[in-house]
Amino acid sequence: MTGPRRDPDMVRPYVRTGGQIRPRADVRLESVVIAANGPTGALAADARLVMRLFAPGDGDPGGGGPRGGGLAVADIAAALEMPPSTVRILVSSLMDSGHLTSPPSALPDEPASDVLQEVLRGLRELV
Amino acid sequence: MTELIWTIAALVAAVASVAAALYQRRAARRERRRADRLEGQARDLGGQLRAAEQFIGHLAGTAVPAAATAAQHGQEHRVELPVPPQLVNTPLATGLGVLAEQLGGAVAAVGRHARADTEQRLGLARQEAEERIAAARRESVDVARAAVRSFASSTVQRAAKLSTRISAGVRRHVSDEAYVTLVEIDHLAQQMLLTASGYAVLSGDKLSRRWPTTTLTDVVRSAMGRVEGYERVQHPDMDTLSVESRAVEAVVHALAVLLDNALRYSPPNARVHVSLEHGHNAAFLIVDDAGLRMEDERLTWAREVMSGVQRDDITRLGAYPQTGLRVASVLAEDYGFRVDVTAPNIYGGTRAVIVLPPALLTTPAPARPATAAAVRAVPTARREAPEPVAAASTTASGLTIRRRTARPAPARRALPAADAVEPGSPGMAAAWLAGTRSGRENAAPADGPKDPAGGRADHAAGAPPEQPSTPRTPSAPRMNEGH
Structure with missing residues (x-):
């Protein structure tokens, strides 16, 4: 993450995940996670990058606390330019260590088709 | 008187003869003595001659060959011959001694010369051989180097290509099994790359991969x-x-x-x-x-x-x-x-x-905060837009989401221009596919499907102004930027 550009593939995925190669089953690309009041002990570099996404912005006017918002795993992957599968594993580890958690009332991912339709319509509107 | 004369004459004659006889005897004895002495001298000379013959025979037959052999082997050898007793104190003895010594010296000198000559030639031959060996060795090193170099560099090239492909694959395939397999292959490919580029460096190549600071x-x-x-x-x-x-x-x-x-x-x-x-x-x-x-x-x-x-x-x-x-x-x-x-x-x-x-x-001082801000931009942008609005309208689950997206959208659209039309990354598309599929599958069971979404909205309403699926929508164009 230094200089004008970096090569996201310079550090290989298995190193980023510390040798873990399988995510938790409930962490999917579309899963939304939020920051928890978990321990804030020493984190590995990539875990810290993920957690930073959940931190309040510097000049954020009304920005809530660190647990301000949820992010989908796919969003995190896009923001960090990392392979989605790698991010799933990173997020899994962060959930295991109590840094991230699922939104309290979120049920297993079963989006209603009409909701998706709405979202899709919204997307089309964007385009 | 006459008789007297005769007598006297006879007497004189007798004396004379006695005297003559005496003289004769003495002369004869003297002669014999001389003959004896001469015979002794002759015997001595004969002995000396035989001794000299033997001496020379020994010199030629034994001493000189021994000296020659010694000289051939590079040893100092002094010709030493005992002077036969018959010759002691004779000029012959002295002469023979000098002869033996000179002969020995000459043989040794010849031997030394021969040896020096041989050594010189040997040295030249050895030097030449060493030069040839060195040349052959240089040549073989060059050949080996060239072989290693071409092998290593082609391996490096292919392994680097392989690792790029793997990286692409890791991004493209979202299945767990594919990921596990790809990551294992990737680890092996990286090790292979390390070994191969090591040999490439040793054979004189430069490292071919470039990275930013x-x-x-x-x-x-x-x-x-x-x-x-x-x-x-x-x-x-x-x-x-x-x-x-x-x-x-x-x-x-x-x-x-x-x-x-x-x-x-x-x-x-x-x-x-x-x-x-x-x-x-x-x-x-x-x-x-x-x-x-x-x-x-x-x-x-x-x-x-x-x-x-x-x-x-x-x-x-x-x-x-x-x-x-x-x-x-x-x-x-x-x-x-x-x-x-x-x-x-x-x-x-x-x-x-x-x-x-x-x-x-x-020192990457400026880089760090900058990147952090860039990364955080996603949630920040999201949070900025709708705070009050969202709070007002969260009751409607689906609608809320749409409104929130709609608002920041024009602003965002202005920036990335038409690019945003492009589909998201494969990963994103897959996520959407999975989402819509599971949504469609679960569409049948009455109101059930609505609940999850509603539940999330509730959570969002209860807690800070955050909506569950909102993140996805604004981040879609962002993803396009990223890739």
Whole structure:
């Protein structure tokens, strides 16, 4: 993450995940996670990058606390330019260590088709 | 009277004859004595002659050949002959003695000459042979070098291509099984790449991969990706320093080699520690293992290799780990850093140090906050827009989401222009596919499907102004930017 550009593939995925190669089953690309009041002990570099996404912005006017918002795993992957599968594993580890958690009332991912339709319509509107 | 005369005459005659007889006898005795003396002299001379003959015979038949043999073998040999007793104190004896001595000297001189000549010729022949051997050796080294070089560089090229493909594959395939397999292959490919590029360097090639300026943390993690057992490597964050672009691959390679050594020579459950020390005029990247301390002999060898005394002969390489150290030292010299190995360290193992001069380092002070801000932009943008509005309208689950997206959308649209029309990354598309599929599958069970969404909205309403699926929508265009 230094200089004008970096090569996201310079550090290989298995190193980023510390040798873990399988995510938790409930962490999917579309899963939304939020920051928890978990321990804030020493984190590995990539875990810290993920957690930073959940931190309040510097000049954020009304920005809530660190647990301000949820992010989908796919969003995190896009923001960090990392392979989605790698991010799933990173997020899994962060959930295991109590840094991230699922939104309290979120049920297993079963989006209603009409909701998706709405979202899709919204997307089309964007385009 | 006459008688008297006769008598006197007779007397005189008798005396004379007696006298004559006496004289005769004495003369005869004298003659015999002389004859005896002459005979003795003749006998002596005969003896001397035989002695001289024997002496010369011995000289020619035994002494000279012995001297010649001795001279041939390069030994000093003095011709010494006992003078026969018959010849003692005769000029002949003196003459013969001189002759023997001179003959011996001459033989020895001839021998010496012959020997010197032989040695000279031998020396020339040897020199010539050595020159030819050296030439043949140079030629074979060149041939070997060329062979290794072409093999190594083609392997490097293919392995690099392979690793790019794997990276693409890891991004494209979201299935767990595909990921596991790809990651395993990737790890092997990275190790292969390390070995191959090591040989490429030893055979005179330059490192072919280029990286942007990179923090030491990523340098270490990149090196970890190239060795077996990287899980055992522990390192702190070293984001305070970055390695200049031109030296990144070299430092990563050298570090990977040192890590590989450390991991190989330490027990399978022992950790290998990487740390950073800021020196007066350099930074020290330190690799400590808790393995067996390197023996003095091996340490000396390693230092010799590091100092460049014996390292560039491609035909005298040992097993792989040894190749590694040579490569590290070649890279260190080419790129202007230093590698050192000491033992024992605090763990009783071996310590390897990469000494990085300031010329290869930068301080990424401005880069860090900038990137952090950029990354955070996603949630920030999201949070900015709808706070009050969202709070008002969260009751309607689906609608809320749409409104929120709609608002920041025009602003965002202005920036990325038409690019945003492009589909998202494969990963994103897959996520959507999975989402819609599961949504459609679960559409049937009455109101059930609505609940999850509603539930999320509730959560969002209850807690700060955050909506569940909102993140996805604004981030879609962003994803396009990213890729």
